[in-house]
Amino acid sequence: MSVEAEVTTTGVKVELPKSYEDIKDLIRIDRLPHIWCPGCGLGILLKLLARAIKNSGIPIEKHVIVTGIGCTGRLGGYLKLDAYHVTHGRAIPFAVGLKMANPELEVTVVGGDGDILAIGGNHFIHAARRNDDINVIIVNNFIYGMTGGQYSPTTPKGAKTTTSPYGHYENPFNVPLLAYAAGASYVARWTVLHQNELYQSLLEMFKVKGFAVIEVLSPCIIYTDRNAMGDAVDLMKILRERPVIDHNANLADLEIDFSMKKIILGNFVKRERPISYR
Amino acid sequence: MGIVRLKKKKRFKSISNEKNLGDMALVQQDEVWSMRRLVNLHKMKRPIGKIIVNIDLCKDCRFCIEFCPNGVLEESKDVNSKGYHYPVVKPGKELDCVACKMCEKVCPDFAITVVSEEYITYDKYYGVSSMPTVAELYKKDLDKLLRPGIHFLDGNTAVAEGAITAGCRFYAGYPITPSNEIAEYMSYRLPQVGGKFIQMEDEIGSIMAVLGASAAGVKSMTATSGPGFSLMQEEIGLGSMLEIPALIVDVMRAGPSTGIPTLLGQGDILQAKYGSHGDYEIVAYLPANPQEAFDFTIKAINMAEKYRVVAIVLSDQLVGHMYGKVRVPEFDEIEIVERPKPTVPPDQYLPYDSRYLVPPMAIAGTGYRANNESLTHTDKGYPTTDRDASFRLVMRLVRKIRENEKEIAEWEEYMLDDAEYVIVSYGSTSGSVRRAIKVLRAQGYRVGMLRPKTAWPFPGWVVENLASRGVQKFVTVEVNMGKMYHVVREFSRGVPVEHVPYAPGYIPDPDYVINNVRKVIEG
Secondary structure, eight states, X not given: OOOOOOOOSSSOOOOXXXXXXXXXXXXXXXXXXXXXXXXXXXXXXXXXXXXXXXXXXXXXXXXXXXXXXXXXXGGGGGBSSEEEEOSTTOHHHHHHHHHHHOTTSEEEEEEEHIIXXXXXXXXXXXXXXXXXXXXXXXXXXXXXXXXXXXXXXXXXXXXXXXXXXXXXXSOOOOHHHHHHHHXXXXXXXXXXXXXXXXXXXXXXXHHOSXXXXXXXXXXXXXXXXXXXXXXXXXXXXXXXXXXXXXXXXXXXXXXXXXXXXXXXXXXXXXXXXXXXXX | OHHHHHHHHHHHHHHTTSGGGOOHHHHHHHHSTTOOOOOOGGGOEEEEEEXXXXXXXXXXXXXXXXXXTTOOEEEOSSOOTXXXXXXXXXXXXXXXXXXXXXXXXXXXXXXXXXXXXXXXXXHHHTTOOOXXXXXXXTTTTGGGSOOSEEEEEXXXXXXXXXXXXXXXXXXEEOOOTTSHHHHHHHHHHGGGGTOEEEEOXXXXXXXXXXXXXXXXXXXXXXXXXXXXXXXXXXXXXXXXXXXXOEEEEEEEEEOSTTOEEEEEXXXXXXXXXXXXXXXXXXXXXXXXXXXXXXXXXXXXXXXXXXXXXXXXEEEEHHHHHOEEEEEEOOTTTXXXXXOOOOOSOGGGOOTTOXXXXXXXXXXXXXXXXXXXXXXXXXXXXXXXXXXXXXHHHHHHHHHHHHTTHHHHOOEEEESOTTOSEEEEOOTTHHHHHHHHHHHXXXXXOOEEEEEESEEESOOHHHHHHHHHHTOOEEEEEOSSSSSHHHHHHHHSTTOOEEEEOOOSSSOOOHHHHHHHHHHHHHO
């Protein structure tokens, strides 16, 4: 029996431009173009993460990516690593098991705000409490994108989504504060536009012993469409103009409201706490 | 309770002298429940047949092709000198002939001869490296395992020790009665043997950590009971889809919902197989005493590794808390199965290679960089909506158990040889039924018991054979309102199946079984 020929999404043979020569062996080129919408920030994170993994100083075969469900859940599948695409919200416990069974692995969880903070919220805070030595990247696009735009735990008060047509009533999570309070060793927030900082932050994350959280703000056309914010480019413009980088910011001030007037970025927390196992 | 039992014992002794009880020696042998040794099948040899066809004698009656139990033969494309197609060995089936000579026997034309001069071991046939025994695998740690010999353990401890003997070195769980002894014991024992224990925040986290640890190459398990088992259902589907071996011990308690945590039920039988969405297959064992709890845990871990499935031990509260004799076999008698490992270099490796029924499994961190996908995926592990690829994947997930069900399934036949009425029972309930059958036999009813040791795959062909042999009625006795009843009905070929419902949190008394079975028999 012959092995099935690989079908790309468009059926077109894709080659990476030369500028991506360095991460060629980390991206599953035969799967490109990827499934994400035009204007999605995940592609940027994908290549940054690939570069960071490449230059992390840890052998590539020791890197493991675990993803849950959602747009962000698809990210692991494009990385040529040991990748596990598991069920909704359960990426963190799966990663905890991987890391415990083989502490040599560098386990990274990539998930969306809904995946990690809503259905996986309990696993998130408990992994932070135990200070399990895993890395978690939360891609925050303020909405459930793949299912068509329902409100998520980070949707700001007042935002319109398919399940909050009159404006959202609930308060969103302040992710860095939540991660800090739960016990994470490393907490940072960047946007997909702040590539150098995010890249350095990703490298830092691999070095941290303990639970490392990076919140990555990412534009989503599903969110901007509903809220008359133009398209993804307009949200990107906001992410370019508004943010203030303040590493020593008071964590309680980090909430992002609907107007997005105040977006504070930075590497907020780096502390040493005993990890849950050796 | 104690007094009642004593009475029953006396009655049993008094009737045991009567003639119609059958062979007493046989009964007593049965009393020593599953003291059977775990035989290392992998070292056994079987003949390979060589089928020689005298082509020009063949008249294309196709008998041999039809009757070959292993499906070795097929019709040729060429014709012989008379213009008939003749049987040839299917490509790839050269080693499948076991020299049963069925084709030789059914050939009306004297065209077939089967010779068997060569032998093959199980290892070679399945292309796996020799299956090691515990003695070979854990040479250094042997003194840390439960030593061979007779022990007095409760069912839950027996499960934990069985798992450690089988190589389980990771446990993640969430406290739930009546499975707690397993977690407590594992937290004490695993660090001694170099394993790891974690108490997670809930059952979903537990099973996910177990799957993760197993993906990292460590045999892993969790234990839970009804409500926790319900929470784990989605991840049973995940384990089946990612094909990660794992063991779940479900110490069944009375339900529904929180039910009676401290008392038993047997209501999770169907949930174990049908609980998660979509098509998948699992393996589930039904221990009836501490000895079986020990043995079946080893078997379940072996099956999980062999077929890359989630294996479940459906223990119950009574088995879990029942103390009994557990014989630990010598370490060179216990075979240990390891998951198939990839032999090709990473660039040629396909994580879900459909050329295999059970594809080799790359361990995380060994350089294979495989994409493990919970979406329907291609051989390479990429998400797909392609018809052929999807169908092929689901077919394989199901086939790997269904095609091997006769090898996996186990059952006990108790006084079935001349039985007109067959009681189907399992787990701790079977003890009551055993006693009831002795009494009913003494009263002149020809009753026997079929006790499935594997709930899934269910030995349906045994029920079918009994039905076609002329059994009058099947009666299912279980601590629920009819679960295995439905499964037996599926195979009963029109023979009436009756259920004796009982679900108060205890196993039925022998008297209850006797009265109700008698009612069923007498109509």
